[in-house]
Amino acid sequence: MKTMQIGTLSDQTGVHIETIRYYERESILPKPMRNGGGRRVYDGSDVRMLNFIHKCRGFGYSLKEIVNLLELVDTGRFTCKQIHDRTLEQAIGVSEKIKQLKIMERELLQMASQCGQGNKPKCPIIDSLFLE
Amino acid sequence: MKTMQIGTLSDQTGVHIETIRYYERESILPKPMRNGGGRRVYDGSDVRMLNFIHKCRGFGYSLKEIVNLLELVDTGRFTCKQIHDRTLEQAIGVSEKIKQLKIMERELLQMASQCGQGNKPKCPIIDSLFLE
DNA sequence: TCTTGCTCCTGTAGGGCCTACAGGTAGCAT
DNA sequence: ATGCTACCTGTAGGCCCTACAGGAGCAAGA
Structure with a gap:
């Protein structure tokens, strides 16, 4: 080996x-x-x-979750269905993250587009970050 | 007040x-x-x-970056262009993250779909996680 | 007035997940 | 023998919180 x-x-x-x-x-x-x-x-x-x-x-996955998974695998104490469900859960979590990031991306780009890129210390980006 | x-x-x-x-x-x-x-x-x-x-x-943004930003703002030592560029950089970083997450999502869903959801301790998801 | 119960205080330790460094050894090529 | 690189251990630091413990302020009700 x-x-x-x-x-x-x-x-x-x-x-x-x-x-x-x-x-x-x-x-x-x-x-x-x-x-x-x-x-x-x-x-x-x-x-x-x-x-x-x-x-x-x-x-x-967190390291703790991975350890759990590895234990399941090692001991054969899992069913295919269990793993399937966990995987799906994870996928849902990921797509949730994607959604959040897309909102961020849009906001960032929008802020950037509103900016005159001038050389004065006054910026709509800063203004909008202070809002809400 | x-x-x-x-x-x-x-x-x-x-x-x-x-x-x-x-x-x-x-x-x-x-x-x-x-x-x-x-x-x-x-x-x-x-x-x-x-x-x-x-x-x-x-x-x-990290806390350190935020402190920098706040200093820029407080002292007025920034130009609109500087902030614009930082924002665009940030947006690019975010869209990079989105790309990665989309790949993840696809892989996860694909793994889930290959799974028979049976009740036996044998799962293609696990198998594929061990590959590469 | 006294008590209950909530919000707040300080200080410190822990948690997750690494990352970096210091001071040393193994092992290989020249 | 001499470098050089890859490895070793142990410990501390980094980032960003989070969770106590042990106590005090404060408003409202009995």
């Missing part, structure tokens, strides 16, 4: 070395084997697991 | 009391007057300022 050190794991997953060690400290990743010199040794299963965590983070 | 205590300020702006006190500690908000009993007393200008901060936070 192909093994690697932490730097390679970091490269392959896009997760910073410090973050990997942090995940280990927080028991989100299992403690890896060490080589003769005391260095962490990882293999393909670690890559898979870290990818899982990284993806989930990207999807907005 | 109408004055209020911290709870009312919190209600009017949607910013938690603790957060208001935190902003004061961090010199983001000016230290307010106190009444006889030692309680903070605010007025309309505080509402405006806190709204500004709150909105900016919502638009993704």
Whole structure:
């Protein structure tokens, strides 16, 4: 089996070395084997697991939620339906965020468009930020 | 001039009391007057300022950036063009976030749709999260 | 007048998720 | 032997809150 050190794991997953060690400290990743010199040794299963965590983070799961998910997976104590529902929930959360951000985007662009871009210290953007 | 205590300020702006006190500690908000009993007393200008901060936070500005902005505003050391450019930058950042979230949303929904929702501990969602 | 109950006070610690640094070792190439 | 890079541990910091604990102000009712 192909093994690697932490730097390679970091490269392959896009997760910073410090973050990997942090995940280990927080028991989100299992403690890896060490080589003769005391260095962490990882293999393909670690890559898979870290990818899982990284993806989930990207999807907005908290580390706690990820740990829960991983436990479900590890112990096989989950049904496909459970995971389906959680995923859907997550998707709804994401689309909610998108909505919010779109409103922001629109407001920002609108503010920018109202701005004369002059060189005087008087700006409608600032004014509108003070409102409401 | 109408004055209020911290709870009312919190209600009017949607910013938690603790957060208001935190902003004061961090010199983001000016230290307010106190009444006889030692309680903070605010007025309309505080509402405006806190709204500004709150909105900016919502638009993704860090507290440090907000302090910078407020200094610019206070001292009049800004041009309309400067603010315009910052706002546009912010808008670009927001639309970047939206793009990312849309990808997420699509992936999540796709994963959910591939799921049989059965009651067995075997799920294509989990499988796909382990990939990449 | 006394009590109840709410809002407020200060100070400090914790939480989530990293990130950075200091001071040292492993391991490989020259 | 000498560099150099990648790694190690431990700890502190950063950002932005959030949550106590232990106490005081204050208005309204019994």
